[in-house]
Amino acid sequence: MPRFKITIEYDGTNYAGWQQQNKAPSIQEELQKAAFRFLKEDVLITGAGRTDAGVHALGQVAHFDTQKTFDPFRLCQAFNAHLRPQPISVLSAQIVDDNFHARFDAKKRYYIYKILNRRSRPALFENRVWWVHQPLDETLMEQAAQVLIGKHDFTTFRATACQAKSPVKTLDEICIRRYGDFIFFYFCARSFLHHQVRNIVGTLKQVGENKWTKKDVLDALEAKDRKAGGPTAPAAGLYFEKVVY
Secondary structure (H helix, E strand, O other): OOEEEEEEEEOOOOOOEOOOOOOOOOHHHHHHHHHHHHHOOOOOOEEOOOOEOOOEEEEEEEEEEOOOOOOHHHHHHHHHHHHOOOOEEEEEEEEEOOOOOOOOOOOEEEEEEEEEOOOOOOOOOOOOOEEOOOOOOHHHHHHHHHHHOEEEEOHHHOOOOOOOOOOEEEEEEEEEEEEOOEEEEEEEEOOOOOOHHHHHHHHHHHHHOOOOOHHHHHHHHHHOOHHHOOOOOOHHHEEEEEEEO
């Protein structure tokens, strides 16, 4: 039974997230349905990250086993033929070792959060960004973000319903860059808590508006209390960028 590793791009706007749901469409379910159409067998597709409802992916990675031998290029083409017209695309496929696991073998996960920072609402980027019409200072946000880098108890920045056993995570990198009217937040860690990125972005926005300071962010982190943090940024601006193994 060959094991395949696939890399997937998707627009998560109209899906309940990666994980298969009982009464709502999911990315995992749609991929498994597409696989059944050409493999004629049920397969379980395991992803590297369980993105939430409305979250997008540029390079989600997943694996699955099948009883059939398939050329990776043809497998990729078959997936895409059966996924149309849904906004889900398999970018690449390869045969990997039987021990490879898309989720547990990941060494680094990268996310991007996108803000459109201008007075005019988005016409081309609806459901692709967080539109913030108040001016934001990206330099202040970048400076404040540095207190979050490293190993910390991130209770303040995780969802109250987060099921992780521990709130302690190591955040390797946060970079914030402005490109014209766009502000991109780049995150890197081995793993993230539920809503961690979105809660951090919502908090740093308070800094960008000059409502909070760098010390306020540090105080919120040390409070270890979700109520001490800023709001949760919308799902529409978040992208699962890539995974490193």
